Amino acid sequence: xxxxxxxxxxxxxxxxxxxxxxxxxxxxxxxxxxxxxxxxxxxxxxxxxxxxxxxxxxxxxxxxxxxxxxxxxxxxxxxxxxxxxxxxxxxxxxxxxxxxxxxxxxxxxxxxxxxxxxxxxxxxxxxxxxxxxxxxxxxxxxxxxxxxxxxxxxxxxxxxxxxxxxxxxxxxxxxxxxxxxxxxxxxxxxxxxxxxxxxxxxxxxxxxxxxxxxxxxxxxxxxxxxxxxxxxxxxxxxxxxxxxxxxxxxxxxx
Amino acid sequence: xxxxxxxxxxxxxxxxxxxxxxxxxxxxxxxxxxxxxxxxxxxxxxxxxxxxxxxxxxxxxxxxxxxxxxxxxxxxxxxxxxxxxxxxxxxxxxxxxxxxxxxxxxxxxxxxxxxxxxxxxxxxxxxxxxxxxxxxxxxxxxxxxxxxxxxxxxxxxxxxxxxxxxxxxxxxxxxxxxxxxxxxxxxxxxxxxxxxxxxxxxxxxxxxxxxxxxxxxxxxxxxxxxxxxxxxxxxxxxxxxxxxxxxxxxxxxxxxxxxxxxxxxxxxxxxxxxxxxxxxxxxxxxx
Amino acid sequence: xxxxxxxxxxxxxxxxxxxxxxxxxxxxxxxxxxxxxxxxxxxxxxxxxxxxxxxxxxxxxxxxxxxxxxxxxxxxxxxxxxxxxxxxxxxxxxxxxxxxxxxxxxxxxxxxxxxxxxxxxxxxxxxxxxxxxxxxxxxxxxxxxxxxxxxxxxxxxxxxxxxxxxxxxxxxxxxxxxxxxxxxxxxxxxxxxxxxxxxxxxxxxxxxxxxxxxxxxxxxx
Numbered sequence: 045x046x047x048x049x050x051x052x053x054x055x056x057x058x059x060x061x062x063x064x065x066x067x068x069x070x071x072x073x074x075x076x077x078x079x080x081x082x083x084x085x086x087x088x089x090x091x092x093x094x095x096x097x098x099x100x101x102x103x104x105x106x107x108x109x110x111x112x113x114x115x116x117x118x119x120x121x122x123x124x125x126x127x128x129x130x131x132x133x134x135x136x137x138x139x140x141x142x143x144x145x146x147x148x149x150x151x152x153x154x155x156x157x158x159x160x161x162x163x164x165x166x167x168x169x170x171x172x173x174x175x176x177x178x179x180x181x182x183x184x185x186x187x188x189x190x191x192x193x194x195x196x197x198x199x200x201x202x203x204x205x206x207x208x209x210x211x212x213x214x215x216x217x218x219x220x221x222x223x224x225x226x227x228x229x230x231x232x233x234x235x236x237x238x239x240x241x242x243x244x245x246x247x248x249x250x251x252x253x254x255x256x257x258x259x260x261x262x263x264x265x266x267x268x269x270x271x272x273x274x275x276x277x278x279x280x281x282x283x284x285x286x287x288x289x290x291x292x293x294x295x296x297x298x
Numbered sequence: 299x300x301x302x303x304x305x306x307x308x309x310x311x312x313x314x315x316x317x318x319x320x321x322x323x324x325x326x327x328x329x330x331x332x333x334x335x336x337x338x339x340x341x342x343x344x345x346x347x348x349x350x351x352x353x354x355x356x357x358x359x360x361x362x363x364x365x366x367x368x369x370x371x372x373x374x375x376x377x378x379x380x381x382x383x384x385x386x387x388x389x390x391x392x393x394x395x396x397x398x399x400x401x402x403x404x405x406x407x408x409x410x411x412x413x414x415x416x417x418x419x420x421x422x423x424x425x426x427x428x429x430x431x432x433x434x435x436x437x438x439x440x441x442x443x444x445x446x447x448x449x450x451x452x453x454x455x456x457x458x459x460x461x462x463x464x465x466x467x468x469x470x471x472x473x474x475x476x477x478x479x480x481x482x483x484x485x486x487x488x489x490x491x492x493x494x495x496x497x498x499x500x501x502x503x504x505x506x507x508x509x510x511x512x513x514x515x516x517x518x519x520x521x522x523x524x525x526x527x528x529x530x531x532x533x534x535x536x537x538x539x540x541x542x543x544x545x546x547x548x549x550x551x552x553x554x555x556x557x558x559x560x561x562x563x564x565x566x567x568x569x570x571x572x573x574x575x576x577x578x579x580x581x582x583x584x585x
Numbered sequence: 586x587x588x589x590x591x592x593x594x595x596x597x598x599x600x601x602x603x604x605x606x607x608x609x610x611x612x613x614x615x616x617x618x619x620x621x622x623x624x625x626x627x628x629x630x631x632x633x634x635x636x637x638x639x640x641x642x643x644x645x646x647x648x649x650x651x652x653x654x655x656x657x658x659x660x661x662x663x664x665x666x667x668x669x670x671x672x673x674x675x676x677x678x679x680x681x682x683x684x685x686x687x688x689x690x691x692x693x694x695x696x697x698x699x700x701x702x703x704x705x706x707x708x709x710x711x712x713x714x715x716x717x718x719x720x721x722x723x724x725x726x727x728x729x730x731x732x733x734x735x736x737x738x739x740x741x742x743x744x745x746x747x748x749x750x751x752x753x754x755x756x757x758x759x760x761x762x763x764x765x766x767x768x769x770x771x772x773x774x775x776x777x778x779x780x781x782x783x784x785x786x787x788x789x790x791x792x793x794x795x796x797x798x799x800x801x802x803x804x805x806x
Contacts, residue, residue, distance in 0.1 A: 095702060097698060097701065097702060120704045120706050121704065122704075123701065123702055123703065123704040124703065124704030125704075128699070128702040128703075130695060130698070130699060130702075132695055134693075134695040134696060134698060134699035135699075136696060136699070136700075136714055136718075137696070137718065137796060138714075138717050138718045138721065138796050147713065148703040148704065148705065151705060151709055151713055152703060152704040152705055152709075180796055180797045182796065182797065183797055193699075196703070197703075200704070308616070308617075311609075311613040311616060311617075312613060312617060315609070315610050315613040315614055315617075315670075341755055341758070342754055342757075342758035344758060344759045344761070348755060348758050348759040349752070349755040350593075350755075350759055351592060351593055351595075351596050352595075352596045352599070355759075376665070376745050377745060377747055377751070378743075378744070378745045379742060379743055381743075382654075382743055382744060382745070385658065386657075386658075386745075389658050390661075391657070391658070473758065475757060475758050475761060475762045476762075478761075478762055479762050479765060482762075498761065499761055499762075502761035502762075502763060503761065503762070503763070
């Protein structure tokens with residue numbers, strides 16, 4: 045089966061600090077993969093390397109057979125096929141929620157205004173925010189903003205959505221509404237690569253969990269296997285710390 | 299919507315800008331460049347040239363209007379401050395200058411002159427309550443003011459100030475009225491200025507008086523300057539027009555309108571040798 | 586004494602119109618060129634950045650009157666008004682570009698990143714996402730610039746633009762300086778009214794364009 049996303053031997057350094065030291069994996073259509081690991085191990089950098097927001101120093105990335113990392117690739121076109129959800133939402137502050145979602149279809153996919161507005165409304169309703177279409181980002185809560193940003197990504201009918209710690213900047217009581225949207229997306233068959241600390245989410249919908257540390261993939265596998273019986277000692281250490289931090293109840297609750 | 303209204307504002311601004319700029323340029327082009335000449339006027343020098351309620355007035359202005367009529371020239375007036383007048387003429391941005399312009403050797407190098415129509419003398423103005431006389435007003439620690447670039451002030455600058463024995467300080471002004479303002483409040487002790495303007499100013503301001511009158515030798519004439527080489531061929535017309543004005547008596551009429559009782563000198567007045575356009579044959583005059 | 590002022594009032598008010606016309610024209614020029622310079626400065630490659638810096642340095646470093654002379658004497662067949670628009674306009678562009686640069690840089694970098702991530706090209710992102718926000722941020726500091734530019738219109742008399750101040754000078758001249766303070770006082774009053782009106786308009790504009798939920802600056806600032 046043709047793979048949606050292929051990442052091969054990605055290296056990235058910032059000055060003298062090597063952040064990614066050879067990352068490779070693939071994703072099939074409909075896969076949901078969650079990347080976990082200590083902070084600063086390059087997880088966010090990896091996501092940004094995939095759509096070349098931070099071009100990798102070495103290595104290649106293919107999206108449905110097209111090489112993103114190629115110098116002659118039409119990067120804008122390729123980026124349009126990859127959704128990106130940021131930790132800080134990054135909604136366009138001067139536009140309403142509706143406009144935020146419809147602007148890319150209009151400007152990038154050259155959709156007509158009416159069509160785009162209709163599409164935007166559909167996506168907003170999909171994330172449960174149809175009634176907030178005319179609100180500005182500053183008038184929305186963090187959880188609402190993040191859901192709008194997911195709708196914004198969905199409006200482009202992406203082949204893959206990258207989530208960069210989507211709930212890390214949210215107040216605890218707002219995390220649930222965002223995770224709910226993400227779970228539904230995964231169940232609907234969206235191909236998702238999620239960097240997150242939310243183990244409950246990983247447990248419920250991830251096809252694979254990837255544990256990264258110090259710029260390399262230490263271990264990867266289906267969540268039940270990785271969480272229950274991790275093979276690597278470092279994986280075990282990390283999971284221990286996480287469980288202590290978040291507590292058993294949260295895992296069970298999700 | 300809001301971005302759109304912003305864009306609209308920007309669009310309107312650009313449109314406005316273009317219209318204004320183009321409008322001004324095309325207005326310029328309306329005048330047939332062949333027969334319209336631009337007259338530079340310094341409108342802050344009464345009684346020779348000033349602006350009252352938007353209309354140019356003064357001896358020089360009335361005279362040039364008459365000349366234009368009799369010689370059939372179209373004129374467009376451009377007002378400029380004194381420091382910009384001569385450079386604009388030299389650069390060809392204007393075709394002639396109509397105000398009180400003295401004939402000097404330096405200027406004759408970059409300009410050509412019509413026949414002179416006036417001669418001036420110099421006065422020294424002081425405060426009425428000061429006891430300065432013609433000598434003490436120009437020496438011994440005083441500050442002398444005048445219009446920068448005028449022959450009167452240049453005389454002070456070049457002939458008097460460099461002499462350490464005289465010990466004077468200078469203060470330059472853009473026009474004579476400002477110099478007199480500073481004289482009144484004591485920032486300068488005396489003002490050196492041509493006699494027509496000086497007498498008028500002394501008459502208008504009871505708190506200043508004429509301390510001395512200098513008769514220039516050789517005489518210092520006024521004339522109308524044009525660009526060197528007379529590229530527009532104005533000299534013949536202007537000279538002819540000036541003579542017409544004089545012989546018809548209109549010149550005396552105009553002068554007396556502004557300086558009643560003034561002595562009318564025969565035209566052409568004193569013509570210094572160093573001016574090229576005073577060598578015979580003089581353009582526009584029959585020999 | 587007062588009679589003269591009253592008689593000359595229409596003439597002076599015409600001068601106000603000339604000043605406004607000049608201001609509008611050259612500030613628009615400054616706006617367009619300034620915005621381009623700011624974008625060049627923030628988003629351009631090394632060559633564009635260098636070019637923008639050189640242009641800014643020149644037009645900010647040369648006194649306004651000298652610029653006016655450069656354009657007046659340097660360009661042939663150009664009437665004083667146009668030379669004034671060009672000279673003052675390009676100078677204004679240099680100052681305005683600093684304002685816009687500050688506004689653009691005040692926008693979080695995440696805005697540009699998000700736009701690029703959606704597939705927008707750099708120029709499109711600048712046009713649709715950055716500039717609309719930057720313009721709103723710029724209005725505040727821009728009103729200061731507007732006030733100072735309005736006062737700069739009086740410099741145009743040096744190359745023959747007969748605006749308000751020059752007309753006041755005429756009156757002082759032919760009355761032989763008998764009412765200097767009064768005439769210039771009236772002049773000052775007119776400039777004051779213009780500046781205040783302009784600021785009020787700009788403040789209203791800022792309010793209308795404000796994004797709901799964001800902080801606004803205080804009036805009179």
